[in-house]
Amino acid sequence: MTNQKRVRKTPEERRADVHSAARSIALESGLSAVTQRAVAERVGVAPALITHYVSRMELLVAEVFRDIAQEELASVRATVEAVEGDEVEQVLTLLRELIHDFRRDVALVWLDGWSLSRRNDELAGVLVEEARAWEEFVAGIFARGDAAGAFSAPEPLALARFVVGATDGLSAQSAVWAGYEDETARYVVETVAALLRIPAGDAPRTASY
């Protein structure tokens, strides 16, 4: 990086470079590692260029968090919605995604987000938005399954908050140290199945986790 030939890109390209670099830094080393100089170095560019495009670093951090959170939600949403018709199977797919291993880096980003949001107002706002989006997505699944009679979810939003909050805690836990992942996954499925009063006929499916 010491003496690169200076290349000139369009603002759109450069902006994309900056966001991409910031995103990967956040996933690798945490949100607090998304610093002007770190991003500049990864892009291969002078530090001043970063603030030239971003105005305030706090905003970049908030946007990076939004990118990561939305990308994750979109991915889980796509996976879940690919399961059509069978609402019970949709819930099981959702739970599998929620506690899956590869959520590790994302879970750490959420952890950083919670912690940093106390000192970064924009981040705090984005965090609330994204958490709400997650809750509404999960609540929608519950509400549709309830309407279809596949299970019972009279309070879909409250239950969604419970499931999201609890699984967040569990992924954060397993992101930091390993052990008991299988038992935890089993408890999650068993718990949610009971809360949804999933009929006994579907028990074999839930028991397979």
Added chain:
Amino acid sequence: MTNQKRVRKTPEERRADVHSAARSIALESGLSAVTQRAVAERVGVAPALITHYVSRMELLVAEVFRDIAQEELASVRATVEAVEGDEVEQVLTLLRELIHDFRRDVALVWLDGWSLSRRNDELAGVLVEEARAWEEFVAGIFARGDAAGAFSAPEPLALARFVVGATDGLSAQSAVWAGYEDETARYVVETVAALLRIPAGDAPRTASY
């Protein structure tokens, strides 16, 4: 604080002052606010005196976290163990403590701890120790209740990890924004009661939450 008369205390007293100030700063403004100058100002002393007693600030942060975590665990332990004989009631008391409102500041400290532990090895070590202590405490309650036949907990440690992880996530959630606390508390009790197969005769008690 500009021009206090210089007072000279014994190392033990001063050390206690420093720890106490650092503890209250952590509870009020987070672990990352526990800085050399902030602690010095609260104690009413020159910044140099802090490092004179602590050697490295990272260590002070780790010790403060340990203090707070141990104090909280001791408090909950005392409350739970005050309920003698009735194991079901012990579990209900535990759950009430785990999701109680005043855990808010402590929950934020845990959040900071998780986030900071990536860059502070001592803190990471303390964090793991304290989390293990929590899990063992909860597992002990489950194991004793199982042995007494009050409920069924064949995997007390795995279940303890599940309960602690999930309630951590839920307190973190409610520490950042409000809403649905009552429903959440109800779901927690309902969930754990089902997982422990608490006999139907105790349902009225669990339903009151």
Added chain:
DNA sequence: GACACAATTGATCGAATGATCAATAAGGTG
């Protein structure tokens, strides 16, 4: 191929952090 626009850089500032050390003075001891 020269020119002008603007993307990019180097230099530099101010604030906040942890850390060190010689100098100072508080207060117990004789």
Added chain:
DNA sequence: CACCTTATTGATCATTCGATCAATTGTGTC
């Protein structure tokens, strides 16, 4: 009440952070 140990301080340094701005230079355009 003087003295001596050592708790305490003031000054200072090295880092790291975000931010600013005049100077530079790449590149599309004419």
